[in-house]
Amino acid sequence: MGNLWNRKALDVLLENLKKDYDVYAPKRWRGDGCYSDTDTIRYGRIDSFDEIVWNAKSDYSFKEALLPISDTILYFTENATQIPDDKKPRLIFLRACEINALKRLDDIYLNNGPEDYYYKRIREKAKFVLIGCSQSFDSCFCVSMNTNRTENFDAYCHRTKEGDLYLEFSDSALASYTEGIQVPEAVQEIQYVTENEEVVPVPENLPADIAGSQVWKEYAGRCIGCGRCNFVCPTCTCFTMQDIFYKDNENAGERRRVWASCQVDGYTDMAGGISFRKDQGERMRFKVLHKVYNYKNRFGYHMCVGCGRCENVCPEYISYIECLHKLSKIGGNEND
């Protein structure tokens, strides 16, 4: 059971929510794209439901609403450190594949050795609103990855044909923000994608020597190592640490953690000037096998959620989907 919300009612709801939450959703950033007069759809705080882009896949995933790209995690002076204050809780609008990605982030940051303090303190106060998918977008292959459905959300919404928002709450704390707002009741199905144009074979029986396969060689000459595929990915979780010593006082500074990319130079740099995987083909191998091989060996399910963003963003038209097709020929797949 849900309700149909018109624009006016949504304004009141958002004002109520904003008292306690920073509300994040995919929105259009005009002129923000790589090329002149192009937009980007990415996450940001919204001040109106009108800002939310419902009918397109965001170029960058929800990840940055939970894991800041560049985050100061402590300040230090000569003999003391201080952790920045807690951030305001977040309410995040996202799609089914991304809620599935959230499970991967949780497993990496919370169920993989010691819990990550910074992730945990944002994560445990965050609430998630599932955006229904009335259509599959370009290069989506969530059905192949079995990530087209989810039950782990605090509320659900989709836009109706009439332009209202169908909204239902499964979390009672969130539902309390609707008190006193009169909106008609309705019952509508949750919108899930049940088939994608891209049917991607997931290689399930890769040989142990797949890392040495010839399949990686061609990427050496094609990939430019920009890291876009990692930065748009909802499941890439790597970060690096940066200690900054303030220019005016080198005895004080801050420690940041910043997104890292296994495709970008510097990722494998070690003390002593050693670095591994200098070749872009090897980096492609590392990334792809993490998504559909190594991660599963540890957690029992694939990391990739099939959102297709890496496919959409690559400036060199390197197709991750095509790579999975090639791998499945080597290692068989479940979808054949």
Add this chain to the structure above:
Amino acid sequence: MHIDVNTKKLKKNAFRVSKHRGITASRVRVPGGACNADVLMKVAEIAKEYGNGQVHITTRQGFEIEGIALEDMGKVNEMLQPVIENLDINQEDPGTGYASSGTRNVSACIGNRVCPFGNYNTAAFAKRIEKAIFPNDLHFKVALTGCANDCIKARMHDFGIIGMTLPQYDPSRCVSCNACVKGCDSLSVNALKMENYKIVHNKEKCVGCGVCVTKCPTRAWTRSEQKYYRLTIMGRTGKRNPRLGEDFLVWADEDTIIKVILNTYKFVKQYINPNAPGGKEHIGYIIDRVGFHEFKKWALDGVDLLPETIVKENVYWSGIHYR
């Protein structure tokens, strides 16, 4: 057969006196070099019906329909009407062809309609200039290029318009990947460096090419909402003193550039050599004669510059002197 044609009028009607007696060529101006297939079809039709089937693609992005008999000029002008309308050319008397030829076609590179480096829609701005300055018989050459690569060779024009963007940096989105630093160094002017894992932008050095924006994988670098232009002036080819145009305005806006060009028409009317052959004199030679500061006074008359626009105090041209 006797032929009595006023060659002065013929030239101003965008036809040419050719080396073949009795034969002319029709010069079809395409502002910004952007036209659709209908224009091409019409040009082909004219070439087949009244020309010799041959069309020259001109350096200034027009078509020169070759091998037209002088007596067919009227019929060619009638056939050109849909082209003129399609291209939205200013025209007082429909059916009479192009109304002038002194001011040359405003040409442009393909710009941001297609090119990843282009910082603005070059054809749209070219058409805006077209609407402001045509028809006109004074000898002006204007070209627009999308970025500092200057593929259209804007610097060889009286007015060269080079697209710029003032890159905007959001350090909170920067992952220190160095793509912008490497891109600026290898493709542009090396105006970026990394300090404390974040980028320091040397605004003095920056040419506004936008390479950092295209290279940035996280949208830490984005374009300024304001579109900026570098206006270079008085480049030229020719017999006496060919030279590249020099910067006059940097970080200027569209309105400023249009006003400066219109003001320059007034300046030329005031100072052109009354005995110039065919009533045409390169603006650059007029400025050489009366001085840059006099030109500048006229050019900037009534212009509201953006606060960030740099106006060059003095401009010195070099080039090769043959006379």
